[in-house]
Amino acid sequence: MSAATAAAEEPVPETQADQVDGAAEVFKGSDLQEVEAHVEVKLADLQADPNNPLFSAKSFEDLNLSPELLKGIHQMNFKTPSKVQEKALPLLLMNPPMNMIAQSQSGTGKTAAFSLNILTRVDITNLAPQALVLAPSRELARQILGVITHMGQFIPGLVTMAAIPDPTQRNKHFEAHVLVGTPGTVMDMIRRKYINQTHLKIIVLDEADNMLDQQGLGDQCTRVKRMVPKDIQTVLFSATFPPRVIEYAKNFAPNANVLTLAHDELTIEGIKQLYIDIDQDNDKYSTLLKFYGLMTQASSIIFVRTRNTAQELERRMVAEGHKVAQLSGALEGPDRDRVIDQFRSGEAKVLITTNVLARGIDVQSVTMVINYDIPTQMDPQTRREIADPETYLHRIGRTGRFGRVGVALSFVHNKNAWQQLNDIATYFKTDLHPIDIGDWDAVEDMIQKVIKSSRAGKSTKEMTDMITDGA
Numbered sequence: 194m195s196a197a198t199a200a201a202e203e204p205v206p207e208t209q210a211d212q213v214d215g216a217a218e219v220f221k222g223s224d225l226q227e228v229e230a231h232v233e234v235k236l237a238d239l240q241a242d243p244n245n246p247l248f249s250a251k252s253f254e255d256l257n258l259s260p261e262l263l264k265g266i267h268q269m270n271f272k273t274p275s276k277v278q279e280k281a282l283p284l285l286l287m288n289p290p291m292n293m294i295a296q297s298q299s300g301t302g303k304t305a306a307f308s309l310n311i312l313t314r315v316d317i318t319n320l321a322p323q324a325l326v327l328a329p330s331r332e333l334a335r336q337i338l339g340v341i342t343h344m345g346q347f348i349p350g351l352v353t354m355a356a357i358p359d360p361t362q363r364n365k366h367f368e369a370h371v372l373v374g375t376p377g378t379v380m381d382m383i384r385r386k387y388i389n390q391t392h393l394k395i396i397v398l399d400e401a402d403n404m405l406d407q408q409g410l411g412d413q414c415t416r417v418k419r420m421v422p423k424d425i426q427t428v429l430f431s432a433t434f435p436p437r438v439i440e441y442a443k444n445f446a447p448n449a450n451v452l453t454l455a456h457d458e459l460t461i462e463g464i465k466q467l468y469i470d471i472d473q474d475n476d477k478y479s480t481l482l483k484f485y486g487l488m489t490q491a492s493s494i495i496f497v498r499t500r501n502t503a504q505e506l507e508r509r510m511v512a513e514g515h516k517v518a519q520l521s522g523a524l525e526g527p528d529r530d531r532v533i534d535q536f537r538s539g540e541a542k543v544l545i546t547t548n549v550l551a552r553g554i555d556v557q558s559v560t561m562v563i564n565y566d567i568p569t570q571m572d573p574q575t576r577r578e579i580a581d582p583e584t585y586l587h588r589i590g591r592t593g594r595f596g597r598v599g600v601a602l603s604f605v606h607n608k609n610a611w612q613q614l615n616d617i618a619t620y621f622k623t624d625l626h627p628i629d630i631g632d633w634d635a636v637e638d639m640i641q642k643v644i645k646s647s648r649a650g651k652s653t654k655e656m657t658d659m660i661t662d663g664a
C-alpha cells in the first residue's frame with residue numbers, strides 16, 4: 194500500500210531527515226491556518242444529510258467542552274461537529290480514558306476530534322509534555338500543531354511545540370504541554386532526554402495505518418510507544434485502515450473503541466474523479482501543460498512517483514516560463530517549510546510533489562489534484578507494481594475538504610496504468626469518468642464549473658446539478 198510506495202520512492206520520507214539531529218520549534222504567531230485563503234462553504238445542506246460524513250445531530254455545546262475550547266472552535270468558524278467529531282469525542286473524553294481507533298473520510302475533521310480530546314485533558318499547571326501527536330511528515334506535524342495552537346488559543350498558559358528535524362535548534366528541551374512531531378525525531382529526543390516522556394497521558398498517531406505499516410516509521414512508533422507510560426491513552430486516526438494493518442493497530446491500541454468504514458463509503462462525493470487516456474509516456478508532459486491555465490485558477494497539486502520526476506517536471510515547466518513549486522523528501526527541512534508555506538498562502542498555486550504530501554495536508558483552496566503517475570505499490574509476492582488504492586484516496590483527498598468540491602484527474606498512458614486505475618475504481622466501487630481532450634472546450638468548461646462552484650462555496654449537490662454533461 195501507500196507504505197510500500199512511499200518507501201520505494203522516498204526511501205524513508207521523513208525518517209531520513211529525522212536521523213539528522215532533531216530539535217524543538219516553538220510555534221509562534223503566524224498560525225498556519227490563518228495565512229490560508231479563506232473559502233466559505235455552504236455546509237447547511239450537507240450537514241443536514243444523515244448520510245453525509247459532515248452530518249451531526251449534536252452541537253459542540255453538547256459535547257461537554259470547556260468554555261475556552263468552545264471559544265476557540267467558534268473563532269475557527271466551526272458551527273457544528275462532523276460525524277467523526279460527534280461520534281469520536283464522547284468516547285475519547287470518557288473517564289477513565291479509553292484507547293481509540295477511528296476512521297473517517299479525508300477532510301472530515303479528524304484533526305479537530307483528537308485535538309479537542311488533548312486540549313480537554315491537558316493540565317496547564319504542569320509544564321511537561323502530556324500529549325504527543327505523531328505524524329508521517331514534517332508538513333503534517335506543523336499543520337496539526339497549527340490547529341492545536343489555534344484551537345487552544347484561549348487556554349491561558351498553553352504551550353505547544355513541534356518536534357521535527359531542525360539542526361538550528363539542537364540541545365533544546367521540550368518544555369511544552371503538547372508536542373507534535375515526526376516519529377524519528379521524537380524517538381531521538383526522548384532517548385537523549387530532551388523530551389520528558391514520563392508525564393505523557395495521550396499519544397495520537399495521525400495517518401496511523403501509514404505509520405504502523407511502513408517499515409521505518411512503524412519501528413519508530415513502536416519504540417516510542419515502549420518508552421511512554423503503560424497506561425497512556427492511545428489514539429489512532431486515519432481515512433484508511435486496510436485489513437492487514439487493522440490487527441496490528443488493535444495490538445498497538447489494546448481494547449480500543451473502534452470506528453471504521455467500508456471501502457465503498459470512503460470516497461468523497463464532492464471530488465469529481467476523472468481520467469485521461471494518453472497515447473504514450475511522452476505525451477503526458479504536453480497533456481499536463483494543457484491544464485496549466487486551469488491549475489492556476491485556484492490551487493492545484495500534481496502527484497508524481499519519484500523525486501526525480503518531481504525535479505524534472507519542475508525544471509521543464511519553469512524553463513518554459515510556468516510558475517510551479519516543488520516539494521519532495523530530497524529538500525532540506527527549511528526549504529520544505531518555505532515551499533509549503535508559499536503554497537498555503539497562495540503565493541505558489543501549482544505544487545509538484547510525491548507521496549510525501551499525499552496525506553493529511555489541508556489547503557482549502559486546492560480544487561485540482563493531478564495524478565501524473567498512478568499511485569502504485571510493490572506486490573511483495575510477485576514483486577510487480579500494483580495499484581495503491583489507499584494512496585490514491587489520500588492524494589485525491591487533498592481537494593474536496595470539508596464539503597468543498599474539487600477535481601481529481603488521473604493520467605493513463607499505458608496498459609499497466611489502465612489496469613491499476615481500474616483496480617482502484619473497483620476497490621472503492623466508484624465511477625471514474627473519462628475526459629476527451631480532443632474536445633478541449635468541453636473539458637475546460639466542465640473543470641471551470643467545478644472551480645467556480647468551489648470558489649462560490651456551492652455545495653456538492655449544487656455542483657452535481659450544474660455539471661450535467663457526461664464527464
Ligand SMILES: Nc1ncnc2c1ncn2[C@@H]1O[C@H](COP(=O)(O)OP(=O)(O)OP(=O)(O)O)[C@@H](O)[C@H]1O
Nearest residue numbers: 271273274275299300301302303304432553555595
Ligand atoms: N466542525 C467543523 N466545521 C467546519 N469546518 C471544520 C470542522 N471540523 C474541521 N473543519 C475543517 O475541515 C478541514 C479538514 O479537516 P482535517 O484536516 O482535520 O481533515 P481530516 O479528516 O484530518 O482529513 P485527512 O484524512 O485528509 O487528514 C479543515 O480545514 C478544518 O478546519
